[in-house]
Amino acid sequence: xxxxxxxxxxxxxxxxxxxxxxxxxxxxxxxxxxxxxxxxxxxxxxxxxxxxxxxxxxxxxxxxxxxxxxxxxxxxxxxxxxxxxxxxxxxxxxxxxxxxxxxxxxxxxxxxxxxxxxxxxxxxxxxxxxxxxxxxxxxxxxxxxxxxxxxxxxxxxxxxxxxxxxxxxxxxxxxxxxxxxxxxxxxxxxxxxxxx
Numbered sequence: 001x002x003x004x005x006x007x008x009x010x011x012x013x014x015x016x017x018x019x020x021x022x023x024x025x026x027x028x029x030x031x032x033x034x035x036x037x038x039x040x041x042x043x044x045x046x047x048x049x050x051x052x053x054x055x056x057x058x059x060x061x062x063x064x065x066x067x068x069x070x071x072x073x074x075x076x077x078x079x080x081x082x083x084x085x086x087x088x089x090x091x092x093x094x095x096x097x098x099x100x101x102x103x104x105x106x107x108x109x110x111x112x113x114x115x116x117x118x119x120x121x122x123x124x125x126x127x128x129x130x131x132x133x134x135x136x137x138x139x140x141x142x143x144x145x146x147x148x149x150x151x152x153x154x155x156x157x158x159x160x161x162x163x164x165x166x167x168x169x170x171x172x173x174x175x176x177x178x179x180x181x182x183x184x185x186x187x188x189x190x191x192x193x194x195x196x
Contacts, residue, residue, distance in 0.1 A: 008037065008061025009163050010068045013154075014087045015079030016104050017052040020151030023176065024077070025056035027155055031164045031172040032060045042066035055087055060163060075161055077154050079137070080104050081122050088126065096131045098157045098196065099123070100150065102138035133157060135195045144191055145184035152177070152185045156192025166193070 011028065015021035025041060032039040040059040057068045068090055076091045078084030078099040091097065101123070103116055126132045137157075141150035152173055159169050170189055177185045 014083035040066035100137035144188035149188035153192035156189035
């Protein structure tokens with residue numbers, strides 16, 4: 001887990017506005033509290049609209065500070081692939097990257113002003129340095145029943161690495177999503193866990 005005994009597990013969650021990055025962080029943080037572990041969190045986000053960069057630092061078992069030092073995170077969840085590149089400097093050399101391969105294309109790409117990086121090149125770059133679990137979490141969320149459960153797919157994937165009970169995490173998912181989407185999110189969690 002995290003170096004120097006400072007934290008039990010350091011997790012960076014990165015995405016863009018509208019992907020549920022903050023909700024994912026809240027669910028994992030609540031699970032840590034339910035298990036009696038101290039948790040520190042910090043979030044930064046860009047434009048309060050779809051497309052702005054959002055990053056959360058979540059430190060499980062930490063009492064010293066909420067920001068994860070560079071090169072010390074145990075895991076990085078990237079809900080958007082280019083955000084993995086933006087925040088990869090936080091990951092330790094032994095860390096794991098869990099990345100959704102379905103991009104959210106900015107206006108500059110959809111309008112033809114710029115191009116999105118090649119997905120194969122993104123994954124190759126990450127795999128040269130880290131353990132990588134890459135899959136299309138958007139497609140998996142659709143299979144679960146709704147695209148908006150993509151963040152729950154990613155929580156399910158990281159659940160295999162967190163020092164938290166799978167059942168406690170799932171209870172926190174159930175308590176945090178609208179009742180009408182509970183079955184979808186339960187399925188999304190399970191699907192994500194299978195792809196980790």
